Amino acid sequence: MTATTTPSSVHPQPSFVPETDRELTYLGAFNEAMFQLMREDEDIFVAGEDVGLQGGVFGSFKGLSDEFGERRVVDTPIAEQAIVGLGIGAAVAGLRPVVDLMFFDFVMVAMDQIANQAAKLKYMFGGKATLPLTITTNGGAGLSAAAQHSQSLEAMLCHVPGLKVVMPSSPADLKGLLVACVRENNPTILVKNKRMFGTTGLVPEELYEIPLGVGNVVREGNDVTIVAYGRMVEESEKAAQRLADEHGLSCEIIDPRTVQPLDTDLIVASAKKTNRVVVVHEAVRFGGLGAEIAAQVQEEAFDYLDAPVARVAAPFSPIPFSPGLEGHYVPNAKRISAGILETLGRPVPGA
Amino acid sequence: MEPSVEIIKDLHRRMLRIRLFEEAAGKLFEGNKMPGFLHLYVGQEAVAAGVCVAMRDDDQVSSTHRGHGHLVAKGGDLSKMMAELMGKADGYCNGKGGSMHICDLDLNMLGANGIVGGGTPIAVGAGFANKYRGNDTVSVAFFGDGSTNIGAFHEAINMAAALKLPVLFICENNEYGEYTRRDKVMAINDVVDRAAGYGIPGVIVDGMDAMAVYEASLEGLDRARRGEGPTFIECKTYRYYNHHGVQTLGMKYRTDEEVEEWKKKDCIDALEKRVTDAGLISAEELAAVRAEVEAEVAEAVEFGENSPYPDASTLLTDVYTEMV
Numbered sequence: 001m002t003a004t005t006t007p008s009s010v011h012p013q014p015s016f017v018p019e020t021d022r023e024l025t026y027l028g029a030f031n032e033a034m035f036q037l038m039r040e041d042e043d044i045f046v047a048g049e050d051v052g053l054q055g056g057v058f059g060s061f062k063g064l065s066d067e068f069g070e071r072r073v074v075d076t077p078i079a080e081q082a083i084v085g086l087g088i089g090a091a092v093a094g095l096r097p098v099v100d101l102m103f104f105d106f107v108m109v110a111m112d113q114i115a116n117q118a119a120k121l122k123y124m125f126g127g128k129a130t131l132p133l134t135i136t137t138n139g140g141a142g143l144s145a146a147a148q149h150s151q152s153l154e155a156m157l158c159h160v161p162g163l164k165v166v167m168p169s170s171p172a173d174l175k176g177l178l179v180a181c182v183r184e185n186n187p188t189i190l191v192k193n194k195r196m197f198g199t200t201g202l203v204p205e206e207l208y209e210i211p212l213g214v215g216n217v218v219r220e221g222n223d224v225t226i227v228a229y230g231r232m233v234e235e236s237e238k239a240a241q242r243l244a245d246e247h248g249l250s251c252e253i254i255d256p257r258t259v260q261p262l263d264t265d266l267i268v269a270s271a272k273k274t275n276r277v278v279v280v281h282e283a284v285r286f287g288g289l290g291a292e293i294a295a296q297v298q299e300e301a302f303d304y305l306d307a308p309v310a311r312v313a314a315p316f317s318p319i320p321f322s323p324g325l326e327g328h329y330v331p332n333a334k335r336i337s338a339g340i341l342e343t344l345g346r347p348v349p350g351a
Numbered sequence: 352m353e354p355s356v357e358i359i360k361d362l363h364r365r366m367l368r369i370r371l372f373e374e375a376a377g378k379l380f381e382g383n384k385m386p387g388f389l390h391l392y393v394g395q396e397a398v399a400a401g402v403c404v405a406m407r408d409d410d411q412v413s414s415t416h417r418g419h420g421h422l423v424a425k426g427g428d429l430s431k432m433m434a435e436l437m438g439k440a441d442g443y444c445n446g447k448g449g450s451m452h453i454c455d456l457d458l459n460m461l462g463a464n465g466i467v468g469g470g471t472p473i474a475v476g477a478g479f480a481n482k483y484r485g486n487d488t489v490s491v492a493f494f495g496d497g498s499t500n501i502g503a504f505h506e507a508i509n510m511a512a513a514l515k516l517p518v519l520f521i522c523e524n525n526e527y528g529e530y531t532r533r534d535k536v537m538a539i540n541d542v543v544d545r546a547a548g549y550g551i552p553g554v555i556v557d558g559m560d561a562m563a564v565y566e567a568s569l570e571g572l573d574r575a576r577r578g579e580g581p582t583f584i585e586c587k588t589y590r591y592y593n594h595h596g597v598q599t600l601g602m603k604y605r606t607d608e609e610v611e612e613w614k615k616k617d618c619i620d621a622l623e624k625r626v627t628d629a630g631l632i633s634a635e636e637l638a639a640v641r642a643e644v645e646a647e648v649a650e651a652v653e654f655g656e657n658s659p660y661p662d663a664s665t666l667l668t669d670v671y672t673e674m675v
Contacts, residue, residue: 045483071483077513082472082506089476089490092461093411095483097476112503116466117473124452125462126444127669161670185672 018172024203026196029171030060030136033178034098036207038068041096044182047074047086048100048136057102058138058197080106084113084135091133091187092121098182104139104191105151118187119162133188134181139167140193140231140282141330147318150326152230152283157189158260158292164188164212165260169233171201173257176210184212193231215263217270221252224340225270227293228280229255236280238333243340251340259289267293268300275306278339280331285313312339354562356631358404359622362561363632364640365400366619369393369420371641371648372429376419376436377597379652386438387449392420394591397618398523399424401564401586402491405572411459411481411490413474415523416451417590418463421493425460427453429647430654439658446661447669461490467528468501470494471520475507478518478581487576489517496542497528508581512549517575519568520546520583523558529594530604546583558586559616589613 024032038044045068046061052075055062065073076083080101087099101107107114114135121129141150157165164186168174174192181188218233219240228236233255240251254270256263271277277297279290290311297309312331320326338348354362373393379385392399395417403412403424414421422432428443435442436450443453454462461477464470474492481488498504499522511518522542526533539545546553552574556567564586571582591599591614600607626632 047479074479074514077506077510079506079510081503082475082510085472085503085507086476086479086510089413089461089473089478090480090483091476092456092473093477093480095480112466112469113472117464117469121462122672123669124444124448125454125456126442126447128444128454128456129462130672164671185674 018202018204020202020204022203022205023200024171026171026174026192026199026201027059029175029203030178030192031062032203033175033207034061034064035067037179037182038064038072040207043094043096044098045072045074045090045095046098046100047076048083049076049078049102051075051100056100058194060136060192061100080110081113084110084118087133087135088113088118088121088131091131092129096132096182098134098136101135101137103149104137104153105148107137107153107157107189114157114163114187114189115160119160123162130185131187132185134184135187135189137189137191138194139191140195141319141326142195144321144323144326145194146321150319152281154191154259155283155288158289162187163260164258166190166212166258167230168192168257169230169255171199172203173210173216175203176208177212177257179207179209180212183209188212191230196231196234199234210257212258213261213263215254215256215266217266218253218255219251221250222274223250224252224276224278224343225267225274226251226253226278226280226336226340227256227267228253229257229259230282232280232282232331235331235333236336239336239340242333242337247341247346249340249344262293264296264300268297271297271301272304275304276343277305278310278312278336278343280312280336282314282330284316285311286316288313307343307345310339310343312336354565358565359562359626360632361404362400362565363619363622363626363637364644365404365424366396366561366622367641367644368429368647369396369399369423370619371644372423372432372651373419375648375652376433377592379437381597384656385436388595389436389450389597390417390595391590391592391597392417394613395523395525395558395588396420397561397564398521398558398586398588399493401561402493402521402568405565405568406491407488409459409488410572411461411474411477411488413461413470413477413490413492414463415470415493415495415498416463416465416467417495418453419450422453422455422458422460422463425455425458427455427458427460429651433651433655434658437655437658438660439655440661441654441658445665468494468498468503471498471504472507475511475516475518478511478516479514481517487517489519489572489575491519491521493521493523495528496522496524496526496533496537499542499545500528500536508549508583511581512551515578515580517578518581519571519575520581521568522583522585523588524585525588525590527590527594527605532604541585543583543585549583551581551583553583553585555585555587558588559618559621561618561622
């Protein structure tokens, strides 16, 4: 089954409502997909720090080693460059590796292998290499994990041609997108959000795929378009509900789901409908995806805009440890609401 | 095991193909007919030839920025190589990779690499795939002395040792990391000392002696095929040309006398002398091989010169594999 998705060329409609009444957590959806994928394809293996007996530090790979053994679930040294390199070499040799980097921040440790090797081999070799490599990792702030275990670094990866970057916002999306990543013949990086591990949602039991590069209309509306991905979709939904209840506003929420490739058509179609766009992300505002989305919207829909494209994002500092500080750092429903009201030229309560 | 005459002939031809190909490339580079960087392998031919003759066709190779020799030794097509070095459409990588990314995946040559140390983790990954599949294929990582100072190298070789992967580590110690003497950046005299730290056997061979390299490699490859894990072979060798380009003498970072001393141990001259002295191969036969390779190289240059530059329409192809 392939989940229903909005064809990007048409007017945005609500999409991907899982046809099931089975509830699963975000982490459970990931774990279930891994089991199903590995049963389906002998060429898939998992390698990373503590993925074997421990099942990953957060339990993403729990139980896999019991069923698939040490051969297919490989505990590696703490060595991010070699972990990604292991995946690259194995992928070039024809396997379909899933390599895990414990935290999104650790992508920086492996950046040569990701950006200079994995992303470019195919092009540099005149198309002759195929890299069915999936890198999974855990991003996002809000757990007092401080500056080296909380970052959202997707903009750095999106800037490198050759990579695909996926930021799922719900259990059902996580499962379907992971399946697409693993079946993809290009290097993909799938970023789970650490604060969503326990989030539950309806998830079909069977194996299904959500295509990369196709966004989702999470909520339909007419007054303003919110573009959000990862955990910021949840916060945007809270904001949208609050604005509907308290101000009678109708917000449309677009979740691109993959940030590279980006479903620009869907975002632009929504912008043309609502005439106002607010981009929300956990990452630092300067040089973030919001800047790219704002640029693309003004290029494609300038005449439709009634206000500048706004960004609600993290301030330009490392992520603080103390809950007292971190609460002011990560965007939340309140800040998103304020950003939307400003974009609409309405007074912001308490501002 | 003493190499047979057939093996010796094979070593000789592979070394000669590297030498003559590279010298022709150097001339084109001097004549401004070759864009970009050119890292010549000349002087080190015994290493690539010795290792690759010992390898099977299905064994993989990861290479370095000084990678032409590895592809030639693996059986690379000189015409496609020359065209690639010139940035032409008929090159191995359709002009998209050039000297530093030249590869032939059909020959299991997984690419030269512009990042020092970048190729070794990839070789370890290929070795993992071999073990995963349960075959007895081995992957070989070629790397320089300088790359053993890089973190990625340490991570990769430790992982290969810990997981007992079928990988052969070939260190080409040419005594210089770019323009810096090895002993200024490393507090050990033999790079192979590092092998002990990974718990794998390490051996030193004369990297100017193709037969010695061949024999040591065969042992390392067999050991890996038996499932006993990686071996580290340090080949003591030397590059005649500069780190980049075609200058050989008059450099501040090394003396002309040193270059001349190493050239006296030239791997091709030494092998030719040894086999003619022993009456194994005649001087005429060696000359005939040289003439054949010269003709092959001339043809490669002509092929490269006649090949067009890639069409602008290919600029954005092959960034991603299209999903059907």
